[in-house]
Amino acid sequence: MEQIGIEPGRLQFSWISSAEATKFVDVVKTITEVIRGLGPNQHFVKRLPKVA
Amino acid sequence: MTEYTEKIREISKKLLIDKSVDLIIGFRKGTVPMMNEPCFIKHPDEVGRLVWDSHCGINLANYLPNRKERIGILAKGCDSRNIAIHIVENKIKRNQIKIIGIPCRGMLDKRKIASSVSGEIVEAVEDKATVKVSGNGFSTSFDKQEMLQENCKVCKHRNPVIYDELVAEPVPEQQDVDPYEDVRRIEGLSDSEKRKFFEDLISECIRCYACRNACPLCYCPTCFVDESRPQWVGKSIEPTDTLTFHFLRAYHCAGRCTDCGACERACPVGIRVRQFTKKLNKDCFDLYGWEAGLTIDERPPLDTYRPQDPNDFIK
Numbered sequence: 001m002e003q004i005g006i007e008p009g010r011l012q013f014s015w016i017s018s019a020e021a022t023k024f025v026d027v028v029k030t031i032t033e034v035i036r037g038l039g040p041n042q043h044f045v046k047r048l049p050k051v052a
Numbered sequence: 053m054t055e056y057t058e059k060i061r062e063i064s065k066k067l068l069i070d071k072s073v074d075l076i077i078g079f080r081k082g083t084v085p086m087m088n089e090p091c092f093i094k095h096p097d098e099v100g101r102l103v104w105d106s107h108c109g110i111n112l113a114n115y116l117p118n119r120k121e122r123i124g125i126l127a128k129g130c131d132s133r134n135i136a137i138h139i140v141e142n143k144i145k146r147n148q149i150k151i152i153g154i155p156c157r158g159m160l161d162k163r164k165i166a167s168s169v170s171g172e173i174v175e176a177v178e179d180k181a182t183v184k185v186s187g188n189g190f191s192t193s194f195d196k197q198e199m200l201q202e203n204c205k206v207c208k209h210r211n212p213v214i215y216d217e218l219v220a221e222p223v224p225e226q227q228d229v230d231p232y233e234d235v236r237r238i239e240g241l242s243d244s245e246k247r248k249f250f251e252d253l254i255s256e257c258i259r260c261y262a263c264r265n266a267c268p269l270c271y272c273p274t275c276f277v278d279e280s281r282p283q284w285v286g287k288s289i290e291p292t293d294t295l296t297f298h299f300l301r302a303y304h305c306a307g308r309c310t311d312c313g314a315c316e317r318a319c320p321v322g323i324r325v326r327q328f329t330k331k332l333n334k335d336c337f338d339l340y341g342w343e344a345g346l347t348i349d350e351r352p353p354l355d356t357y358r359p360q361d362p363n364d365f366i367k
Binding site: 001002003004005006007008012013014015027030043044045046047 | 238239243244245246247248249250286290292293295296299328331365366367
């Protein structure tokens with residue numbers, strides 16, 4: 001994805017078990033921070049109105 | 053490579069006569085120059101239609117999936133790798149096919165030749181090192197090496213990896229080529245430059261899906277782009293939809309693509325489709341040391357789990 005111009009950090013992967021509530025919270029917090037830093041996504045946004 | 057023709061006919065005839073195959077998949081002369089057509093030969097008397105020259109770029113492995121007959125198939129290095137992939141993916145059985153291996157010296161880029169002359173080419177004749185094209189009022193000779201398809205220039209597997217018959221002695225493999233030079237160049241760009249690069253690359257795309265249809269890997273009964281419930285990707289030619297189609301298709305080929313160049317050859321508007329698949333080929337090679345289709349005894353890396361698989365991307 002980075003190869004076609006998605007900023008590093010916008011797409012992240014994490015492995016969280018259903019029992020790891022705290023890890024889930026931590027990951028969401030960190031990712032939110034990173035994405036806030038990157039700002040709204042400008043790429044992969046459709047400019048044409050949806051027709052079909 | 054024209055000298056292969058006789059040998060191909062001879063082997064095909066033998067296979068058809070002793071009934072070890074029901075049909076031969078090969079090439080016949082096309083109706084326009086530099087465009088040979090795939091053809092199916094079912095009777096020994098018809099083998100005279102088979103030809104071979106430097107315009108047999110189409111990947112014949114595309115005709116194999118789910119076939120029930122016993123098949124004799126001509127295979128260049130890349131075709132044979134795609135056949136190996138079909139065998140691993142259970143799309144055809146090894147004992148069902150007879151592979152007529154063809155040591156390949158590279159296929160010619162018809163677009164490059166056509167754009168190097170002024171006027172319509174009506175005839176193309178080749179000998180060992182050159183190809184001579186002629187038309188109304190012109191006749192030009194080109195060095196074949198100069199006019200190779202982009203993927204053939206950087207090919208490291210010219211000889212078939214699996215075969216039952218070989219039409220000639222194996223050709224020397226190219227050693228000092230760097231297949232991923234252009235991928236590295238793109239990797240070095242900034243995010244916005246990468247974006248620009250790929251948006252420019254696909255700006256001509258008309259979403260005809262010829263690249264998908266020509267690709268031997270694309271054998272799904274219903275392709276994700278044709279599904280409408282759910283609709284995975286928009287059907288417009290909006291750049292986002294087009295880009296989504298191209299990179300998703302590339303992902304489906306990850307670890308399977310043999311860089312045969314069928315997609316680029318098929319593209320009616322000349323998009324360098326391989327720029328998408330090559331990055332994934334490179335990643336597979338860097339991360340897993342994997343090149344697709346070299347063996348029928350090993351599952352591809354994206355299909356298997358090994359404890360030492362790289363997983364730095366998981367946070």
